[in-house]
Amino acid sequence: xxxxxxxxxxxxxxxxxxxxxxxxxxxxxxxxxxxxxxxxxxxxxxxxxxxxxxxxxxxxxxxxxxxxxxxxxxxxxxxxxxxxxxxxxxxxxxxxxxxxxxxxxxxxxxxxxxxxxxxxxxxxxxxxxxxxxxxxxxxxxxxxxxxxxxxxxxxxxxxxxxxxxxxxxxxxxxxxxxxxxxxxxxxxxxxxxxxxxxxxxxxxxxxxxxxxxxxxxxxxxxxxxxxxxxxxxxxxxxxxxxxxxxxxxxxxxxxxxxxxxxxxxxxxxxxxxxxxxxxxxxxx
Amino acid sequence: xxxxxxxxxxxxxxxxxxxxxxxxxxxxxxxxxxxxxxxxxxxxxxxxxxxxxxxxxxxxxxxxxxxxxxxxxxxxxxxxxxxxxxxxxxxxxxxxxxxxxxxxxxxxxxxxxxxxxxxxxxxxxxxxxxxxxxxxxxxxxxxxxxxxxxxxxxxxxxxxxxxxxxxxxxxxxxxxxxxxxxxxxxxxxxxxxxxxxxxxxxxxxxxxxxxxxxxxxxxxxxxxxxxxxxxxxxxxxxxxxxxxxxxxxxxxxxxxxxxxxxxxxxxxxxxxxxxxxxxxxxxxxxxxxxxxxxxxxxxxxxxxxxxxxxxxxxxxxxxxxxxxxxxxxxxxxxxxxxxxxx
Numbered sequence: 324x325x326x327x328x329x330x331x332x333x334x335x336x337x338x339x340x341x342x343x344x345x346x347x348x349x350x351x352x353x354x355x356x357x358x359x360x361x362x363x364x365x366x367x368x369x370x371x372x373x374x375x376x377x378x379x380x381x382x383x384x385x386x387x388x389x390x391x392x393x394x395x396x397x398x399x400x401x402x403x404x405x406x407x408x409x410x411x412x413x414x415x416x417x418x419x420x421x422x423x424x425x426x427x428x429x430x431x432x433x434x435x436x437x438x439x440x441x442x443x444x445x446x447x448x449x450x451x452x453x454x455x456x457x458x459x460x461x462x463x464x465x466x467x468x469x470x471x472x473x474x475x476x477x478x479x480x481x482x483x484x485x486x487x488x489x490x491x492x493x494x495x496x497x498x499x500x501x502x503x504x505x506x507x508x509x510x511x512x513x514x515x516x517x518x519x520x521x522x523x524x525x526x527x528x529x530x531x532x533x534x535x536x537x538x539x540x541x542x543x544x545x546x547x548x549x550x551x552x553x554x555x556x557x558x559x560x561x562x563x564x565x566x567x568x569x570x571x572x573x574x575x576x577x578x579x580x581x582x583x584x585x586x587x588x589x590x591x592x593x594x595x596x597x598x599x600x601x602x603x604x605x606x607x
Numbered sequence: 608x609x610x611x612x613x614x615x616x617x618x619x620x621x622x623x624x625x626x627x628x629x630x631x632x633x634x635x636x637x638x639x640x641x642x643x644x645x646x647x648x649x650x651x652x653x654x655x656x657x658x659x660x661x662x663x664x665x666x667x668x669x670x671x672x673x674x675x676x677x678x679x680x681x682x683x684x685x686x687x688x689x690x691x692x693x694x695x696x697x698x699x700x701x702x703x704x705x706x707x708x709x710x711x712x713x714x715x716x717x718x719x720x721x722x723x724x725x726x727x728x729x730x731x732x733x734x735x736x737x738x739x740x741x742x743x744x745x746x747x748x749x750x751x752x753x754x755x756x757x758x759x760x761x762x763x764x765x766x767x768x769x770x771x772x773x774x775x776x777x778x779x780x781x782x783x784x785x786x787x788x789x790x791x792x793x794x795x796x797x798x799x800x801x802x803x804x805x806x807x808x809x810x811x812x813x814x815x816x817x818x819x820x821x822x823x824x825x826x827x828x829x830x831x832x833x834x835x836x837x838x839x840x841x842x843x844x845x846x847x848x849x850x851x852x853x854x855x856x857x858x859x860x861x862x863x864x865x866x867x868x869x870x871x872x873x874x875x876x877x878x879x880x881x882x883x884x885x886x887x888x889x890x891x892x893x894x895x896x897x898x899x900x901x902x903x904x905x906x907x908x909x910x911x912x913x914x915x916x917x918x919x920x921x922x923x924x925x926x927x928x929x930x931x932x933x934x935x936x937x938x939x940x941x942x943x944x945x946x947x948x949x
Contacts, residue, residue, distance in 0.1 A: 328709050332698070339697035339733075409693035413746065416657060416687035416759075417710040418679050606660035 325419045329427025330434060333401070337435045346393065346435060350443025357385050358447040362454045375459035376561055378451060379466045383555055383562075386470045387548045388506050390440075394477025395502045397436055399494045401428040402485040402602065411607055425599045429475075429482045436474045441467070465558040472587055473551045477502060479591045480547075483598030489605075504546075511546045515539035541577055547590045553583030608671055610635045610757050610788035611656065616665035618651055618812075625651045628665060629814040631807055633790050638783050640799035641792040642901060643809035649792040650690045652809070653761050656790075657687060670757055681757075683711065686750030688743070690761035690792075696735025700726055700745050703734055704752070713753035724748040725774060739766030747778065758782055760791035764798050776802045796901055808904050815904045833866040833873055835880060836889040840864060844883040848876060 337343045361381050402424065405411040414424060444467045451458045484498035485491075504511050515535065535543070543549060556562055557580050576582060611633035618626040626648045633639040643649050654660040656669055658678035667674035669681045694703060704717035721730040724744040729737065734745060743766050750758060758779070764772040772795075779789050779802050793799050799806055800820060807817040816823060840859045848857045848864070853872035858865050866876050877887055 325710065328706070331709075332695075332702075332706050335702060336695055336697055409691050410695055412659065412689040412692040413694065413749070415659065416682060416689050416692075417707055417749075418683040419710060420679050606654070 325423035326426035326430060329414070329419060329423055330430035333428060333431025334434050337431070342397070343435050343439060346397070347439035347442050349393070350439045351446050353385065353389055354382065354440075354443040354447035355450045357382060358450045359454065362451065374455060375451075375457070375462055376559070378455075378458075379462060379555075379559065380562060382447070383466065383470070383552070386473065387551060390470060390474050391477040391502050391506045391548065393436060394474055394479075395481045395495075395498055397432045398428075398478045398481025399485055399498045400491045401432050401482050403488055403491045403494045404485075406489060406607065407491060415607065421603045422599055425482065425486050425595060425602060428485070429479055429595065432482060433475050433478045436478055437471055440471060440474060444470070462559050462561075466555065469551060469555050469558055472554065473547065476547050476551075476587055476590045479595050483594035486595075486598035486602035505548045508546060508548060511549075512543050515542045537575070537578070544578065544582060545586055547587055550583035550586035550590070553580040554587060556580045557583065608635065609633060609668075610637075610670060611639075611790055612666070612668040613652070614666040614668075616652065616655065616667060617663045618648070618655065618660070619663045625812050626655075626662070626665075627812040629809075629812070631814055631817065633788060634805075635788050636783065636786060637804040638779060638789040638802050639791070640803035640806040641790060641809065642794070642796070642799055642806055643792075644794060647809045648812040649809055650761060653690065653759060653792060656759060657682065657689070659689075684755055685757040685759055686752065686755035687758075688746050688750045688760040688763050692746060694734040694737070694742055694745065697733055699732060700730040700734055700737070700748075703745055704730070704748055707749035707752040711753040715752050720748040720751060723751065723778070725771075740768060740771050743767055744771070747775065751778070751782070754785070754787070756787055758787055758789045758791070760789065762793055763791055764793065764795055772798060808901060810904060831868060831873070832893050833868055833876055834891045834893075835864045835866065835877065835887055837862050837864060837880065837885045837887055839885060841883055841885050844880060844885050847879050847883050851875060851879060 334343075358378065361378060402411070405414060411424075415421070419427070444463075448458055448463060480501060481494075481498040484494045484501075488494040488497065515538070519536075519539065544553070609632050611631065613629065613631040615628045615630065616626050617624070617628040631652075641649055641652070651660060655662050655667055656674055658674055658681075661675060670684050672678075672680045674681060698706075700721060701717050704715075704720050707713075708715050708717065718727065718730065721727045724747050726737075726741055726744050726748065729741060734742065737745060743763070747760075747763065750760070760779075763775055763779075767775060776798065779791070783789055783804075791799075803820065805817070805819050806823065808815050839862060845857050845859055845864070848854055848866055851868070851872065853869040854866055854876060856867040864880065868876050873890075873892055877890065881887055
């Protein structure tokens with residue numbers, strides 16, 4: 324499988340460039356460090372199930388910010404830098420299709436992020452077990468899985484821009500802009516408010532979903548970091564977070580928390596398809 | 608079946624026409640030299656063969672496959688040394704070769720390949736530290752992976768020293784003898800002349816000639832150029848020479864007389880000059896090289912590159928006074944002279 328071969332080469336390159344090691348260090352500092360600080364500050368009271376949830380809640384508040392950033396940094400140069408240097412000519416003179424290149428890059432870079440994230444989360448778990456005595460393993464694993472899905476989403480997004488552009492600056496601007504819209508959730512949530520303002524609708528200055536029309540609520544759910552929170556909420560129902568956690572009763576399926584899975588999947592697939600389409604239709 | 612079959616290949620970039628609808632055929636098992644000055648469209652053509660760029664119109668068939676629809680099939684059977692490539696600085700030569708071996712699902716031995724292209728001692732070093740010539744050798748090694756049916760080499764001798772260029776030619780010949788077709792572009796004419804079975808000359812996006820080197824000589828000029836160093840150019844000596852049936856052109860500059868004549872008539876020309884009361888101090892001859900053929904296509908008037916004239920003057924100081932540059936004699940010995948040509 325051609326894409327796997329490319330992914331392996333990319334992974335080797337990441338090892339040689341210290342990217343893997345650096346990223347692992349970042350993850351260890353962030354997750355294990357955050358867990359340590361959280362526990363050391365005495366935020367965990369009694370221990371056991373509830374405190375594990377509180378810890379996951381706390382960690383997810385961080386991951387939602389820094390995992391997208393890492394996805395962006397790892398992905399935005401992946402293809403375009405090969406185009407800029409000319410190594411893409413070497414890559415594509417071997418029997419790989421451009422689809423293999425896009426897929427291989429996503430796999431390779433995701434592999435790098437996954438490896439370092441898993442190491443970071445494992446060490447964080449160790450820190451928690453040692454300091455707090457216990458950790459709800461099932462919930463923690465689900466949290467890690469959801470976080471990996473978030474990582475894959477932002478790696479794909481950045482690789483898509485990297486496939487679609489000819490300059491890494493442009494790729495960074497494109498992927499960076501979109502990523503910032505999502506990691507500062509207020510910005511994305513304000514877009515429907517802004518639209519309603521332009522349309523001269525009555526717009527209370529609030530982020531309370533219930534007061535928004537349905538389309539605006541739906542729009543807000545399209546934020547992949549919101550989708551991540553929703554997915555977490557579905558996977559770990561006891562978790563209090565998630566923008567739709569309060570929305571109970573009869574909501575349309577696209578406003579249900581489980582729609583977060585669809586949103587994440589869409590953010591993984593659709594940009595990649597567009598990026599590939601653009602990459603495939605241009606000369607090298 | 609032809610290895611490469613281009614029909615009415617056209618490529619336009621906006622208003623600029625890079626390729627003006629030419630046909631080109633490379634037969635299986637031959638070494639085909641693709642010649643042309645920089646900007647003629649050689650790399651554009653090769654990029655189209657590899658589906659790096661798409662033609663505006665025309666058919667491109669490589670190894671019986673359509674270059675756009677079945678590009679991967681082509682690249683499974685072709686070895687490529689592309690133009691303007693870069694290697695992966697952080698990966699070793701071995702990792703590069705292994706990547707090519709894996710990509711081509713081959714079972715070649717990276718050490719044997721490295722040995723063949725002369726980088727065996729550097730195989731475990733990071734390729735980022737390689738010189739330009741070593742990089743070129745590494746990528747040639749990658750191109751040889753899996754015994755390709757077709758080798759596409761874009762300016763293969765770039766960055767190689769004369770020795771490296773000779774080894775490159777030996778590999779090209781060995782690959783042809785194995786049964787592979789070799790298609791390579793160059794503006795270094797002695798390279799092409801020394802190894803090619805056939806050449807095509809691309810000029811401003813048009814294939815102005817496609818023939819064997821012998822064939823090109825026949826259709827253009829079989830004349831030799833005779834450069835005679837004399838003590839003085841007497842009045843009328845040029846007219847005397849021009850009246851000879853074998854002479855097509857004669858001119859003088861300072862104490863140098865340049866005569867275009869049939870190869871066999873040198874003695875007659877020299878005798879005529881001496882008969883006019885001029886003493887010949889030295890002379891050199893040169894049979895029509897590919898460079899002359901090339902020049903006759905690529906310029907409107909007969910054009911002699913300045914550095915070649917230098918070479919001829921240098922020849923005058925030699926004791927026998929005659930240097931003959933020919934297709935067979937050019938192997939290896941002229942690379943140094945030609946390497947710097949644009």
